[in-house]
Amino acid sequence: MSVDELEGQIAEWRAYTHRRRELHNTDVEELEDHLRSRISELTEAGLRADEAFLIAVKRMGSLDELSREFAREHSERLWKQLVLPAEPDTPAATRSRRELIVMVLCAAAAALAVKAPALFGQDMAGDGDVFYARNASLFALPALSVYFAWQRRVSPRVIGVLALLFAVGAVAANAYPLDEDSQSLILSAIHLPLALWLVVGIAYVGGDWRSDRRRMDFIRFTGEWLIYFVLIGLGGGVLMAFTAGTFRAIGLNAEEFISQWLLPCGAAAAVVVAAWLVEAKQSVIENMAPVLTRVFTPLFAATLLAFLVAIIWTTNGIDVERDVLIIFDLLLVVVLGLLLYAISARDLTARPGLFDHVQLALVVSALIIDALVLLAITGRITEWGFSPNKTAALGENLILLTNLAWSAWLFLSFVRGRAPFARLEHWQTRYLVVYAAWAWTVVLAFPLIFNFT
Incomplete structure (x- = not known):
C-alpha cells in the first residue's frame, strides 16, 4: 500500500x-x-x-x-x-438547519391536510366521522414520507413507487361502498395505517428495502418513534387541559377549538416531529425501546406463564368474542415487539445469557397461547362460517404463529449453541414483507371477497 x-x-x-x-x-x-x-x-x-x-x-x-x-x-x-444546535458555520449545522426547516414544512403540511377535507364538506363536527376513520393515515404519513425522501435523497423511481402506493391506499380507503357498520370498513381503518407505515419504511431506507440491516434500522426507528410520539401526546394532553382551563377562567369555551383544530392538527404534525426527534437525537442518547424491552420482557414472560398455568388448572377454554380476540392479538404483537427490540440492541457475537432464556420462555408461551386462540377461532368458523372479522383474525394469528414458531426454533438453536443469533435477526427483518402483504390484502381484497360487508 x-x-x-x-x-x-x-x-x-x-x-x-x-x-x-x-x-x-x-x-x-x-x-x-x-x-x-x-x-x-x-x-x-x-x-x-x-x-x-x-x-x-x-x-x-x-x-x-x-x-x-x-x-x-x-x-x-x-x-x-x-x-443546542451544532457549532455555527459548519456543514453539520447547515444540514441541521435545513432538516429543521423541511421538518416544519412537512409537519405543517400534515396539519393542514387534516383540515383540507372541510373545504369539500367533510367536517369533523358533521358527518365526516367515517371519512376520517378511513383516511386517518393519509393525512400525516405522506408528509412523513416526503421528509424521509428528502433526507435520504431517494431516486425518482423510488418517489414514483411511494406516490403509487399512497394513491392505491387512497383509492382503497374511499372507492369501496362500505356502510358505517361494515366489518370491512373497520378492518380497512385498522390495516391501512400498517400498510402505509411500511410504505414509509421504503422512504426511510432510501429505497434499499432488500438490505436486512436497513430494515432492522427501520424497526429500531419504529420503536423509538412510538415512544417519542406517546411522549409528545402526553405533553399535548397537558397543553389542552391548560388551554381549556385558562380560557374557561375568562368566560370563553375553547373546547371546540381544541377538538376541531388543536387535537387533530397537533396529532398529525406530531407524527413528523417525533420522526425528526428520533433522527436528530439517535446518535446522542441510547435508544429507549431496547431499555424498556429489558424491563418488560421478564414481566410479560411471567404473566403468560401464569396464564397458561391458569388454563391448565381451570380447564377453561379461551373465549373468542371480538374484543377478546383483539386483546390477544395485541398481546402477541407486544410480545413480538419485545423480541424485535431485544434483537435490535443485541451484540450478535455475544454468547447466550440469562436474558436469552427468558426471551425463549416468552416466545414459547406466546406460541402456545396463539395455538389455543387459533383452535378457538377455527371452532368458531366451523360453527358460524367465515366473516371478515373472523377471517382477518384467523389470518393474522396464522402469520403470528408462523413467526413465533420459527423464532422459537431459532432461539432454541442459538441457546443450545447450534446456530448464530444473526439468523434470528434475518428472519424477523425479512418477515416484514409478510406483514405488508397481509395488510394490503385486507385493505384491497377483503371488501371484494365479502361483498362489502
Missing part, C-alpha cells in the same frame, strides 16, 4: 468518526494521533501499511464504545447536544 492509499483509508476513518456527535473535533484529532502512532509502531515492527492500519483500528476498539466513553467523561456535552 502506498502512502496516498494509507492516507485515503485514514481519511475515510476520520470522516466516519466525525459522524459521531458525541465526539468533538478535538476528540477526533486526538484519536487520529493515537491511530497514526500505532500504525507507525506496527510498520516499524515489519508489518505492511495495510496490515498495520487494520490492526491499529481494531486495537482502538469500537467507535460506539469510544463514543460512550467520551460521553461519560464529558457528560455536560450530552445535554448541550440535546438542546
Whole structure:
C-alpha cells in the first residue's frame, strides 16, 4: 500500500468518526494521533501499511464504545447536544438547519391536510366521522414520507413507487361502498395505517428495502418513534387541559377549538416531529425501546406463564368474542415487539445469557397461547362460517404463529449453541414483507371477497 492509499483509508476513518456527535473535533484529532502512532509502531515492527492500519483500528476498539466513553467523561456535552444546535458555520449545522426547516414544512403540511377535507364538506363536527376513520393515515404519513425522501435523497423511481402506493391506499380507503357498520370498513381503518407505515419504511431506507440491516434500522426507528410520539401526546394532553382551563377562567369555551383544530392538527404534525426527534437525537442518547424491552420482557414472560398455568388448572377454554380476540392479538404483537427490540440492541457475537432464556420462555408461551386462540377461532368458523372479522383474525394469528414458531426454533438453536443469533435477526427483518402483504390484502381484497360487508 502506498502512502496516498494509507492516507485515503485514514481519511475515510476520520470522516466516519466525525459522524459521531458525541465526539468533538478535538476528540477526533486526538484519536487520529493515537491511530497514526500505532500504525507507525506496527510498520516499524515489519508489518505492511495495510496490515498495520487494520490492526491499529481494531486495537482502538469500537467507535460506539469510544463514543460512550467520551460521553461519560464529558457528560455536560450530552445535554448541550440535546438542546443546542451544532457549532455555527459548519456543514453539520447547515444540514441541521435545513432538516429543521423541511421538518416544519412537512409537519405543517400534515396539519393542514387534516383540515383540507372541510373545504369539500367533510367536517369533523358533521358527518365526516367515517371519512376520517378511513383516511386517518393519509393525512400525516405522506408528509412523513416526503421528509424521509428528502433526507435520504431517494431516486425518482423510488418517489414514483411511494406516490403509487399512497394513491392505491387512497383509492382503497374511499372507492369501496362500505356502510358505517361494515366489518370491512373497520378492518380497512385498522390495516391501512400498517400498510402505509411500511410504505414509509421504503422512504426511510432510501429505497434499499432488500438490505436486512436497513430494515432492522427501520424497526429500531419504529420503536423509538412510538415512544417519542406517546411522549409528545402526553405533553399535548397537558397543553389542552391548560388551554381549556385558562380560557374557561375568562368566560370563553375553547373546547371546540381544541377538538376541531388543536387535537387533530397537533396529532398529525406530531407524527413528523417525533420522526425528526428520533433522527436528530439517535446518535446522542441510547435508544429507549431496547431499555424498556429489558424491563418488560421478564414481566410479560411471567404473566403468560401464569396464564397458561391458569388454563391448565381451570380447564377453561379461551373465549373468542371480538374484543377478546383483539386483546390477544395485541398481546402477541407486544410480545413480538419485545423480541424485535431485544434483537435490535443485541451484540450478535455475544454468547447466550440469562436474558436469552427468558426471551425463549416468552416466545414459547406466546406460541402456545396463539395455538389455543387459533383452535378457538377455527371452532368458531366451523360453527358460524367465515366473516371478515373472523377471517382477518384467523389470518393474522396464522402469520403470528408462523413467526413465533420459527423464532422459537431459532432461539432454541442459538441457546443450545447450534446456530448464530444473526439468523434470528434475518428472519424477523425479512418477515416484514409478510406483514405488508397481509395488510394490503385486507385493505384491497377483503371488501371484494365479502361483498362489502
